[in-house]
Amino acid sequence: MKSPIPDYLHEVVEACSGDNPGSTADYIPELAQADPDRVAVCLSTVDGVVYSAGDADAEFSIQSISKPFVYALALAEHGLDHVLARVGVEPSGEAFNELSLDSDSGRPLNPMINAGALTAHALVGPESATTDERVERVLRGLSAFAGRDLDVDESVFESELGTAYRNSAIANMLRSYSVIDGDPAETVRGYTRQCAITVTVRDLAVMAATLANGGVQPLTGQRVVPRPVVRQVLSVMMTCGMYDAAGDWMSTVGIPAKSGVSGGVLGALPGQVGIGAFSPRLDPHGSSVRGVRMCTRLSDDMGLHIMDGPEPARSAIRRDRTLRGPQGHTVRVCSLQGTLQFSGAEHVLRALSDEDAADRLDLVVLDLRRVHSVNDVADRMLREAVRRLRLDGLRVTVVDPERVLYTHPARGDESADEVVPTLGPFLGYERVGGGGQAAGV
Numbered sequence: 001m002k003s004p005i006p007d008y009l010h011e012v013v014e015a016c017s018g019d020n021p022g023s024t025a026d027y028i029p030e031l032a033q034a035d036p037d038r039v040a041v042c043l044s045t046v047d048g049v050v051y052s053a054g055d056a057d058a059e060f061s062i063q064s065i066s067k068p069f070v071y072a073l074a075l076a077e078h079g080l081d082h083v084l085a086r087v088g089v090e091p092s093g094e095a096f097n098e099l100s101l102d103s104d105s106g107r108p109l110n111p112m113i114n115a116g117a118l119t120a121h122a123l124v125g126p127e128s129a130t131t132d133e134r135v136e137r138v139l140r141g142l143s144a145f146a147g148r149d150l151d152v153d154e155s156v157f158e159s160e161l162g163t164a165y166r167n168s169a170i171a172n173m174l175r176s177y178s179v180i181d182g183d184p185a186e187t188v189r190g191y192t193r194q195c196a197i198t199v200t201v202r203d204l205a206v207m208a209a210t211l212a213n214g215g216v217q218p219l220t221g222q223r224v225v226p227r228p229v230v231r232q233v234l235s236v237m238m239t240c241g242m243y244d245a246a247g248d249w250m251s252t253v254g255i256p257a258k259s260g261v262s263g264g265v266l267g268a269l270p271g272q273v274g275i276g277a278f279s280p281r282l283d284p285h286g287s288s289v290r291g292v293r294m295c296t297r298l299s300d301d302m303g304l305h306i307m308d309g310p311e312p313a314r315s316a317i318r319r320d321r322t323l324r325g326p327q328g329h330t331v332r333v334c335s336l337q338g339t340l341q342f343s344g345a346e347h348v349l350r351a352l353s354d355e356d357a358a359d360r361l362d363l364v365v366l367d368l369r370r371v372h373s374v375n376d377v378a379d380r381m382l383r384e385a386v387r388r389l390r391l392d393g394l395r396v397t398v399v400d401p402e403r404v405l406y407t408h409p410a411r412g413d414e415s416a417d418e419v420v421p422t423l424g425p426f427l428g429y430e431r432v433g434g435g436g437q438a439a440g441v
């Protein structure tokens, strides 16, 4: 079978390209000359399968789409508090190049507008780093997200630097309020090189998939940034990534995203997919008209709105049976499945809450063979269940061949001796009760 996904993407490109309104960014001469008819879209799964349609090999400068990644590098290097002390996380409701600072804190409102992005750029690398060293770090960081070596387009860089009056004004404002140190002209030079890094929609999709995959690059397997950094970056993309259209985007498309003035749009849906789209003509907010259209269409067709998340809780318990062993002892086998988070773990606790269970049972078996992952809170909840069942006088065995439980850091492994790899010992027990479909194990 030929996968239908590329055909579908083709159809999306066609359907979104009927007309081509908007205009290319005219304040950067090199971008004003871009071929306005180019259009491309690409999807990358979180395990690195890439599908594309249109001019998927067309190269363009990353521009503002670099901002979330450089913010991620600054966070990974300095930690949240240090970065938050210099750049806020409030949507500005203003244009990306507004000369503005938060009136209370004196910080740029967020790292997606230029004031915050210039500040985040200046935070990458040691304070003593030269502009070239800093840009080199940014380039290496973005390359790690893309899984290949990226380069700066010198002509886009020269072109933007030659007319960077607005960004110079912003950088001087930042310097005068001591938000950045050093020479503002050098910060603008470094940031402008960052914006001139060349990518394709494929790169954008894979970079987005790295965020969607919790910070691990799906093709290289490299952990590029820690998971908490990804959460922070995606949150800021969700609230501020589309500038003064962020609320509209949140309600219609509902995917953490970032646009750039060369016509790129990047979207990252946690746990699912990374999206890259490209078409040079822009709307009044500075986002690609056809790029926004394609993302809207993908979100509608594929149910990608983040508020349409799955409801795993109902299916956390796969089977729950009571069995009688040859020596006459009674065993409750509770088989769980899927990805366990708070709501799924709450279902399990609810099912196991029975203060008189020790009168009727000798042993409780928690069967985790079909559980893919247990997040931190579910891990704590299940461990607490095990502890309380034991306090009630029951024996508890956890069947956990993949060791999905007891893996979260900062807690001991005191129950490891009760963890077994198979349900083998209970094979042949006779079923005496419970809500499962099949008898036996």
Ligand code: GLN
Pocket (backbone or CB within 6 Å): 062, 063, 064, 065, 096, 097, 114, 160, 167, 192, 195, 259, 260, 261, 262, 286
């Ligand atoms: N380099 C551009 C600028 O600073 C990036 C803006 C954008 O893509 N929205 O003006």
